[in-house]
Amino acid sequence: MAILPIIWAPDPILKTRCKPVEVIDDAVRRLVDDMFHTMYAAPGVGLAAPQVGVATRVVVVDVAAKDAKPEPIALINPEIVWRSDETQVYEEGCLSLPELYADVERPARVKVRYLDREGATRQIEGEGLLAVCLQHEIDHIDGVLFVDRISALKRNIILKKMVKAKKLRSREHAA
Numbered sequence: 001m002a003i004l005p006i007i008w009a010p011d012p013i014l015k016t017r018c019k020p021v022e023v024i025d026d027a028v029r030r031l032v033d034d035m036f037h038t039m040y041a042a043p044g045v046g047l048a049a050p051q052v053g054v055a056t057r058v059v060v061v062d063v064a065a066k067d068a069k070p071e072p073i074a075l076i077n078p079e080i081v082w083r084s085d086e087t088q089v090y091e092e093g094c095l096s097l098p099e100l101y102a103d104v105e106r107p108a109r110v111k112v113r114y115l116d117r118e119g120a121t122r123q124i125e126g127e128g129l130l131a132v133c134l135q136h137e138i139d140h141i142d143g144v145l146f147v148d149r150i151s152a153l154k155r156n157i158i159l160k161k162m163v164k165a166k167k168l169r170s171r172e173h174a175a
């Protein structure tokens with residue numbers, strides 16, 4: 001298992017609509033394992049394949065409390081099949097926008113249909129952080145970041161900070 005490097009915005013792969021997985025083979029299962037490893041190491045509560053440079057519809061989530069038993073969920077080709085009319089506002093972060101946060105309003109509950117790592121069709125209903133995380137990750141495989149769901153003013157402030165942070169990092173790596 002490997003910890004994969006996480007891609008920071010702005011980057012074209014984070015704006016890509018990712019391709020569905022056609023066959024769940026060992027390579028897909030290895031990607032899932034590496035994504036869990038990468039997510040737990042970060043640490044994060046979710047991760048989407050484009051964040052590690054792979055433009056396919058694979059996401060992992062685990063919103064269990066730190067001291068509780070892990071609850072890893074791998075979702076292949078996930079699809080939101082129901083959204084509540086009721087919404088919730090949650091302060092979101094993203095491993096591709098490190099240390100930047102903003103309030104985002106989304107449906108409070110969603111039902112998601114997906115394939116598990118054995119290829120079985122499953123459905124999950126989420127509320128609270130799980131609902132936020134499922135929608136945040138499915139956005140990623142559609143090329144959408146949480147900053148695309150806030151005002152243009154706030155988005156531009158965050159993206160400018162990211163450009164600065166990336167410049168600093170590349171300078172550090174050059175040194």
Ligand code: GNR
Pocket residue numbers: 043044045046047048051090091092093094095096132133136137140
């Ligand atoms: O680790 C993460 N935390 C988080 C907090 C609030 C809303 C969404 C998230 S997802 C994020 C990890 C990530 O970037 N997943 O794509």
Ligand code: NI
Pocket residue numbers: 093094095096136140
């Ligand atoms: Ni994210």
